[in-house]
Amino acid sequence: MSCSVPAIEVRGVTKRFGKVTALDGVSFAVQPGELFFLLGPSGCGKTTLLRILAGLETPDAGTILFNGKDIATLPPHERGAPMVFQNYALWPHLNVRDNVAFGLVERKVARGEIAQRVADVLRRVGLEGLAERMPNQLSGGQQQRVVLARALVLNPAIVLLDEPLSNLDAKLRVEMREEIESLHQATGLTFVYVTHDQADALSLADRMVVMAAGRISALGTPLDLYYRPPNRFCADFLGEANLIEVTAGNGMPAGTGGGVTLRTPLGLWQGTVVAENGPPLTEGQGVLCLIRPENLQPVRDHREGLNVFEAEVRGLRMNGPTVTVTLSAAGLTLRATVLTQDSLELRKGSRMTWGVQAKNTILIAAT
Amino acid sequence: MKFRYGTWLLVGLIVVALGAFLLWPMAHVFTRACWDQAGFTTLYLRGLFTNPVQVEAVLTSFLIAACVTVSCVGVALPLAWVFARRSFPGKAVWSGLLLLPMILPPFVSAVGMKMIFARAGALSTLCMNLGLADGPVDWLGAFPLLGVVLLETLHLFPILYLNLVAALANIDPSLEEAALNLGASPGRVFRRVTLPLARPGLFAGMVLVFIWSFTELGTPLVFGIRNVLPVMIYNSVAEIGTNPGGYAQVAFVLVVSVVGFWISKQLLSRSRSVATLGRLSSGRREVPLTRGGTVLAYVLIGGVLLLALLPHLSVLLLSIGRRWFLTVLPDGYTLEFFGRALNSDLTRTALLNSLALSLCATVLDVLLGFGIAWLCVRRRVAGSDWLDALAMLPLAVPGLVIAFGYIGCFSGTFPNTLLDPRFNPMILLAVSYAIRRLPYMVRAAHAGLEQVSSTYEEAAANLGASPFRVVWRVTLPLIGANLLAGGILCFSFSMLEVSDSLILAQTEQFYPITKAIYVLIDGLENGLNVASALGVWAMALLGAGILLAASLMGKRMGQMFRAG
Numbered sequence: 001m002s003c004s005v006p007a008i009e010v011r012g013v014t015k016r017f018g019k020v021t022a023l024d025g026v027s028f029a030v031q032p033g034e035l036f037f038l039l040g041p042s043g044c045g046k047t048t049l050l051r052i053l054a055g056l057e058t059p060d061a062g063t064i065l066f067n068g069k070d071i072a073t074l075p076p077h078e079r080g081a082p083m084v085f086q087n088y089a090l091w092p093h094l095n096v097r098d099n100v101a102f103g104l105v106e107r108k109v110a111r112g113e114i115a116q117r118v119a120d121v122l123r124r125v126g127l128e129g130l131a132e133r134m135p136n137q138l139s140g141g142q143q144q145r146v147v148l149a150r151a152l153v154l155n156p157a158i159v160l161l162d163e164p165l166s167n168l169d170a171k172l173r174v175e176m177r178e179e180i181e182s183l184h185q186a187t188g189l190t191f192v193y194v195t196h197d198q199a200d201a202l203s204l205a206d207r208m209v210v211m212a213a214g215r216i217s218a219l220g221t222p223l224d225l226y227y228r229p230p231n232r233f234c235a236d237f238l239g240e241a242n243l244i245e246v247t248a249g250n251g252m253p254a255g256t257g258g259g260v261t262l263r264t265p266l267g268l269w270q271g272t273v274v275a276e277n278g279p280p281l282t283e284g285q286g287v288l289c290l291i292r293p294e295n296l297q298p299v300r301d302h303r304e305g306l307n308v309f310e311a312e313v314r315g316l317r318m319n320g321p322t323v324t325v326t327l328s329a330a331g332l333t334l335r336a337t338v339l340t341q342d343s344l345e346l347r348k349g350s351r352m353t354w355g356v357q358a359k360n361t362i363l364i365a366a367t
Numbered sequence: 368m369k370f371r372y373g374t375w376l377l378v379g380l381i382v383v384a385l386g387a388f389l390l391w392p393m394a395h396v397f398t399r400a401c402w403d404q405a406g407f408t409t410l411y412l413r414g415l416f417t418n419p420v421q422v423e424a425v426l427t428s429f430l431i432a433a434c435v436t437v438s439c440v441g442v443a444l445p446l447a448w449v450f451a452r453r454s455f456p457g458k459a460v461w462s463g464l465l466l467l468p469m470i471l472p473p474f475v476s477a478v479g480m481k482m483i484f485a486r487a488g489a490l491s492t493l494c495m496n497l498g499l500a501d502g503p504v505d506w507l508g509a510f511p512l513l514g515v516v517l518l519e520t521l522h523l524f525p526i527l528y529l530n531l532v533a534a535l536a537n538i539d540p541s542l543e544e545a546a547l548n549l550g551a552s553p554g555r556v557f558r559r560v561t562l563p564l565a566r567p568g569l570f571a572g573m574v575l576v577f578i579w580s581f582t583e584l585g586t587p588l589v590f591g592i593r594n595v596l597p598v599m600i601y602n603s604v605a606e607i608g609t610n611p612g613g614y615a616q617v618a619f620v621l622v623v624s625v626v627g628f629w630i631s632k633q634l635l636s637r638s639r640s641v642a643t644l645g646r647l648s649s650g651r652r653e654v655p656l657t658r659g660g661t662v663l664a665y666v667l668i669g670g671v672l673l674l675a676l677l678p679h680l681s682v683l684l685l686s687i688g689r690r691w692f693l694t695v696l697p698d699g700y701t702l703e704f705f706g707r708a709l710n711s712d713l714t715r716t717a718l719l720n721s722l723a724l725s726l727c728a729t730v731l732d733v734l735l736g737f738g739i740a741w742l743c744v745r746r747r748v749a750g751s752d753w754l755d756a757l758a759m760l761p762l763a764v765p766g767l768v769i770a771f772g773y774i775g776c777f778s779g780t781f782p783n784t785l786l787d788p789r790f791n792p793m794i795l796l797a798v799s800y801a802i803r804r805l806p807y808m809v810r811a812a813h814a815g816l817e818q819v820s821s822t823y824e825e826a827a828a829n830l831g832a833s834p835f836r837v838v839w840r841v842t843l844p845l846i847g848a849n850l851l852a853g854g855i856l857c858f859s860f861s862m863l864e865v866s867d868s869l870i871l872a873q874t875e876q877f878y879p880i881t882k883a884i885y886v887l888i889d890g891l892e893n894g895l896n897v898a899s900a901l902g903v904w905a906m907a908l909l910g911a912g913i914l915l916a917a918s919l920m921g922k923r924m925g926q927m928f929r930a931g
Binding site for chain 1 (some may be wrong): 539541542544547549550551552553555556559560564859
């Protein structure tokens, strides 16, 4: 499918609550059929943005386009973008069937068709046989499925999800995550998914926005943002990050990609500037260098293109398939993630050589 | 859990007090209604449904109560919606003012109402002056029941309003947002989600209003309507020893009230299980009204208030008006009646009686109410649910029933002692005031105790305070504001208690304010004006009391008047 008209386009949306600026000139576009994530810590404005998409809040400035049409002035009930509420918002006075049928009744769908579509969607989310139950007779996972069914039964173009997994226990979360993914693939609808949980976003998102303090901090695919974050916030927020303050060395090709010499507390290193995101470098300039823990490994035979240093193992934490190693070198504390099978010789207090490849030594702006 | 003797002593005292002054009179009423010298009989109860006079009284009482309930919904529902869902300038003040109509017993406003709508009253005169009518029009004479319904509606709608605001506020905002989000227009959301979820609270409030208006004595009495149950009961007090018919009527009223109260409790407990589903999502932001909307809201609230306070205003005018007959407003003004209201023997005795009685009742209530709430919330003694239900029972027992029961059982059992209301009703008056307002006190204390974490008390005990010292040094200071608010309410309502006062106080030296007002209304020599002046004194006292209690209780004020 070509990306001619975005399913959702947000242009310069700003929202204030009293003196607090919840959203500050936010713009992005969501392509049709995307599973798009709004990720950020609590209070970053992501839920406000979702509520603005649903029409439950009115932006102070900016416009929203659904499929190319400006819908900023449409009241919530005319938007056709059903939402999965964080606390489910299942009506306690209606049973499962009536909860799911609610939107169809509002759309004046014929009674026979309603029955058919409700039965279909309940089967699809694995709730057949529970149609007569009241919401308080359902488990958390079942309530979650009813909320999904209530949105999907409308065959909407867009589905909004507000922290849908936050009320579930760990095992159920993984199950529902897969379920949402398969529902998304089966329906091909545009999903906008708000969460503070990077695991949800990294594992599910086609593309995502990382938000901080009412602004967009980064936009891209999970892989992009994980390995080539444009700024410190994004690097820190997604996964674990070793961030080292370094200085750009001599003979730099200013502001271009490729290998760069760095003066670090751990010696002279080679780093990589990611072309579109990287800071323009001048000699002597301070930058940040990002090393993901899984890229930091013990070195047995020194090879070209490897930045190496001596470090003392301060602690070992077993995670199951991997072990997190805390390292100390030149006054810095670093974290490395090593496969458990490769960690057997590591001992607390032992000194050895560690290394990271130059292509995995990512430079980002210091601020 | 281990209980000390003190706890059981307290439980014992409370049970004995409630047993003697609440359960025994009720049981006595039922026994006398069903047993005579010959043994068990349903003759007197059957009379309610076979004797044409009694049938008419029962039907009229039901009709009045039903009309009052319906019209209260009409008034309270829009008000409650505006206050629960919208914000506009001056909202806090308005919502306080809406409680004002409760402050005067409707039978006093009935006096004012008569001045406005009677044949020689203000409206009639105004119509003649404007040339709309040829002669005096008797607005109330044509439909006397209409006056009763109107007055009781304007008096009771705040109770329904408070219940409704609470019910609307309890609805999780996301339930309404979800409906909007799935395509329901705001009107449809109200019909399909808001109203069904608020319905238990609405019905519970309606039941309360129904019970209150079904058992209201003063208003029909002043309007001279004799064929309603409360007035018939009032008139049968004189022949209480000889005619069990009165007992049967009281028993019937009691059954209706208790059943109604039980239904409303059931409804509310169901709504509570509904409200606790899932966790409440983020707080509701009230939508500010547009300029036009604000004007509409002001017109609505102002109109209701004006109508509700019109009789009060008229009472005020009566209290300062020299002569008010066939004129729109009084001919001249004087402060004379305020002085007379304080100086004549009848009124001064009544004021002092009421003050003393209300004070005693309040002290009793604070002790009993705190004791009960503490036993239920903190000690959780076995059967605390029953204790709580027993303490709430007076909400369902009309004053009429209690007063009638007191005369029946105490006059016979302790003749010519201080417990014989015909000999000296003071003790029983104070006790009946206390019993009737006990639920409000228990609620206020209950709310306070639930707000204050029990860890404060545990810490005090841990540091060596005995249970009594814990209560004295930690609990009481922490919930003092709640107890004060509850106490003020008890005091204010006791000052203007109607049915107990009218029935129990038989001789002039024991008259409380309300009985004095009732007697003065028909009195000679500007009796009406003096009665009004007395009413204004009481109104000022009560109004100040309610506003003070409301400011102490804040948003929890509404809980005091809820059904369960």
